[in-house]
Amino acid sequence: MKLYYSPGACSLADHIALIEANLSFEAVQVDLKAKTTADGANYRTINPKGYVPALGLDDGAVLTENIAILSYIADRAGGLAPGGALGCYRLLETLAYISTELHKSFKPFFSPGAKEEEKGKAREVLGKRFALFEDTLASQDQLFPEGFTVADCYLFTMLFWAKNKAEVAVPPRLSAYYERLSGRESIRKALADEGIV
Ligand SMILES: N[C@@H](CCC(=O)N[C@@H](CS)C(=O)NCC(=O)O)C(=O)O
Structure with missing residues (x-):
């Protein structure tokens, strides 16, 4: 997995969650002004919204929005969500x-x-x-x-x-x-x- 982030941005939440979940991932820094990634890609081709976070999954799918990414990490990790019917x-x-x-x-x-x-x-x-x-x-x-x-x-x-x-x-x-x-x-x-x- 690849987490697209910018230092101190809201993507910090997803960064913490991925570490907490003990999931294997690469953190890729995004230049939010230039809309490029540290490995030289045009970030808009990864996330057309142009903002962080985005989570690149191993099958090539890309998830965006903190709510969706954090919910995905919680589902993958097991222990990072509340239990019970609700x-x-x-x-x-x-x-x-x-x-x-x-x-x-x-x-x-x-x-x-x-x-x-x-x-x-x-x-x-x-x-x-x-x-x-x-x-x-x-x-x-x-x-x-x-x-x-x-x-x-x-x-x-x-x-x-x-x-x-x-x-x-x-x-x-x-x-x-x-x-x-x-x-x-x-x-x-x-x-x-x-x-x-
Ligand atoms: N609705 C988005 C908002 C994400 C967002 O606000 N990202 C900011 C950093 S905290 C950003 O990348 N801003 C740069 C831009 O919009 O160009 C989410 O919750 O994931």
């Missing part, structure tokens, strides 16, 4: 919340022309949306009682942005969760492999 729907519910309510709200911080006012509003919205996880994390160390899942990989990446790219005020239990996850081996390895110290 488990896979709860996972999708959480991944969708992170993708559409958190991830997309960071847009002004990645838009060169964004005004301070717009960033301020985004910080307010993000603060409220992050707060939703405070109750969950009051009684457990991860998003689901069964253990660490691909949703934690995605939430960690959003917290990484909140702390390092957007100066969003992160509520206390989430901050403690972020600090704990920062010491996790898969996360340390993914950050190091992407050249982020």
Whole structure:
């Protein structure tokens, strides 16, 4: 498998999940401005959407979108999803919340022309949306009682942005969760492999 990524982008979630899943893969860096890969390919021929992540499967198929890629990794790994009759729907519910309510709200911080006012509003919205996880994390160390899942990989990446790219005020239990996850081996390895110290 090949994971197409850019250092510190949302593809960090998939990078962590692949390491956590112990799946064999090659991480291929993408130049998002030039739309080329480190091995010289035109990235749009791999993912016409032009953004990361993309996961190239061994049979030549290419999966895109964090929700789909993280769900695929969870299915392949076995241990990275919640169990029970509603488990896979709860996972999708959480991944969708992170993708559409958190991830997309960071847009002004990645838009060169964004005004301070717009960033301020985004910080307010993000603060409220992050707060939703405070109750969950009051009684457990991860998003689901069964253990660490691909949703934690995605939430960690959003917290990484909140702390390092957007100066969003992160509520206390989430901050403690972020600090704990920062010491996790898969996360340390993914950050190091992407050249982020
Ligand atoms: N809907 C996509 C969004 C992916 C996305 O926002 N990728 C960003 C990095 S975090 C990107 O590659 N941006 C560069 C571009 O769009 O040219 C997903 O969830 O996978």
